[in-house]
Amino acid sequence: MTDTTTLSARLAEFATRTAAELPDRIAADSLGRITDTIGISIAAIATGPVQAAVALAREWGGNTQSTLFGFTDRMPAPVAALVNGTAAHALDFDDTHLPSILHPSASAVPAAIAAAEVSGASGRTLLAAVAAGNEIAIRLGNGADDPELGNNVFFERGLHATSICGAIGSAVAASVALGLDAVVTRHAIGIAASMGSGILEANRNGGSVKRIHCGWAAHAGVTAAQFARQGVTAPDSVLEGRFGFFNAFTGLHPIGDAFLEGLGDEWELDRCFVKPYPTNVFTHTGIDAAMRLAQRGIDVDAIERIELSVPMAVTRTIAEPREAKINPETPYHAQFSGPLTFAMAWRGGTGLGLSLDDFTQEAIDDPLVRRIAERVWYLPDAEVEARYPQALPTFARVFLTDGSVIEERVLANLGTVDRPLAAEQVQLKFDLNVRGLSGDTAGALRGVIGAIPAAGNVRELLAGMNWDN
Template sequence: MSRATIVQQLATFAVSAREQGVGDSLRANTAQRVLDVLGNSIAALDTRPARAVRTLVEEWGGTPGATALGLPGRWPAASAALLNGTLAHALDFDDTHLPSVLHPSATVVPAALAVAESRNADGPALLDAIAVGVEIAVRVGMAGYDQELGSSVFFERGLHATAICGTLGGAAAVAMLSGADADGIAHAISIAASMGSGLLEANRTGGTVKRVHCGWAAHAAVTAAGLARTGLTGPPTVFEGRFGLLQAFCGEQSNPDAILDGLGEHWELPKVFFKPYPCNHFTHAGIDAALRLRAEGITADVVERLELGAPTAVLRTIGEPHADKIRPKSGYHAAFSGPYTVAAALLGGGGLGLFHQDFTDAAAANTDRLALAARVTCVADAHCDAIFPHQFPAVLTARLHDGRIRTARVDVNRGGPGNPLSEDELATKFRLNTEHTLTGLHADRISTVVFDLAKQRDLDALMSLLRT
């Protein structure tokens, strides 16, 4: 084959990043993502999916190698990645890339962290591998983005692109940390393409399996890279082939060029949005709009009804079925409800606006919140459609009992490049995420070590803090 295939070019990119480093700015950005994943994971330790996976990991046992959050000692890297990846995504608090709508760090960070620890990698190597893994994941996600449709083809087909693409990025990161050459990295990625999967039906009708998707993707990433290291091979045309990943998942609607366009020169990594609120990202602009109205003195008792305008494509997630969204079945389902999140924000929530206490089963059953949520109607908004999916905008219109109308429009999401969270805010988010598990001093020590990973000669200090 005279011309290098897509996966071969990705592997060359990974080797170059490992040899030359990705640079101080990208390493600093990546360190922020490590801290974000760890905080989200620690906050999720007592969730039902985490308990289920923890029980399974203990049943499996195996050769000690990596830290599994919430368990003593060390565990096989693949098992640690399974548990930590499950934790990272369990509360839907993980970062999001637009417009691919991927949550790349929740898979790539747990996979890379487990293998980096088991192989005694240093901080710079870990950060470079994660940066490359996230970059590959979101670029594959962009290959499944349909410009005319204005949406992810993966998503339109009910597929969880995060789990599918995250497996590939995770495998690349793990292979880098394992010392694989370009051929080995290419095989790890192409093997991983047979392993990533995930369906989104649980978002609509219930079930907790989605919370394990990133864990399984991280587990598969470690496994794929391990199989490549021990001699298994994958197809060189895994992306562009007749029976390759893009054709299989996206059909004729894929854009393979998006994977390689500007690779190594233009990075998607800094465009990945951090979440200030632990709920579906489509709800965030509505939350911010409600917070603005609240700051203007609008309270629930003066509101006759609320209209939440959003992009047409997101209404199926945050507005349908209407009966389920105005009365979510649980705290988890409340995190995917436009009416509930708007009501909770207007009534006043915790943390940076809304926080974990706003998404418990008890909070989702709160009569005041449900009464206000019942007055919320979700509608398509043309202005939001024009911006989506490069942002997830919203407009909230409050019609008051006295006949007045108040409107708040949010076009730029908080936590992204146009409205970023500062390093201090990310440290605050970590402290809030861990306040029921760690002392404030312990949390601050972890933040300090993570922000300093680019100078760490090993991961012992971080892992010691996490195990205690």
């Protein structure tokens, strides 16, 4: 008999309740996340990982069930989720939540859309699927937040919560889109718990594997939901059990249920922000600090040393190893470099501050960028540490050759509730991301996305989208 008090049962009940009683405010949030995710995916089409995923998909073939964003191909739903999830995360431009330190939409949105095309779900159901999948992925990430450690345990262990929790969030999203009941959704959650994976060493030392993490999570989620629909089952205690999800990945056992507090009434999605810059989120307040400092007209040749204080836990991603961060091997790896992004922002970028156009080999080889980056060093600060992981502040101090010191303090990321992006800034991001499409195709895409809330059948809506430029 199913224990309805287990964590997976409570999450499944939340998912089915969301499908039946989706708040209008959260529906609007989901539409915004679909818009942002598809825009990012279009911008990522030419990247190596996306091209590799498309090549594999074509090699595998299969039923023409679901859309590949930006391509005329249609693929089996798990394969479409793999390709689209890879594209959604390939530029590190996807939405971000704190303190879970994960990017939920890059897997949940592709999984939900792929499954909705299979089932012919309504647009409203698709919005509910995205909301439930995102919220659950975030909540699971929050479950590994350890106040005594002062960090999220997933991150501390080098585990990518985005892909590990994202597999379960994607399973929930797919389950809602497929119209599964709470019992089958619970099994989908348990199946996906065996499928999530992802390690973060690529953030430090390079490689492109991280760019496929969300694709794999979306693929796992759709597959888990389909397995559950076919009758495969999972243990009730898959999350909290002695050999369950939390103990296996984080060593947290027994695990409490505090991370589920207010589920359904209070939405962690409210704290999940759209990224303004296509860089690792830990670099964003440093980018803002650099832009503010540049406005002061400081002579770069007069800079002796730049000290940045950020949470020391994040320096393992954006500052270490130092040589790799000062001299990143590719423009993509520069997106994970605190010194390089700080220097590029100081020099001046495009878009909202830094855009994808700024990350070229020529840009990261710019002598001015290198001169600034080589002067950047990271030091701890007690106030910064106290704010983490609820926030990712940067305190910057510029020491000049005349002995003077100039400071800037950025306490919150642009895009968060403390510094929200304006609607026109979010629209600018989307427009820049889809400008590779022809004008007619970009306009049609805007129309299709805008029609989702009232759509009676997502499959029919997307079938009318002509990606052929």
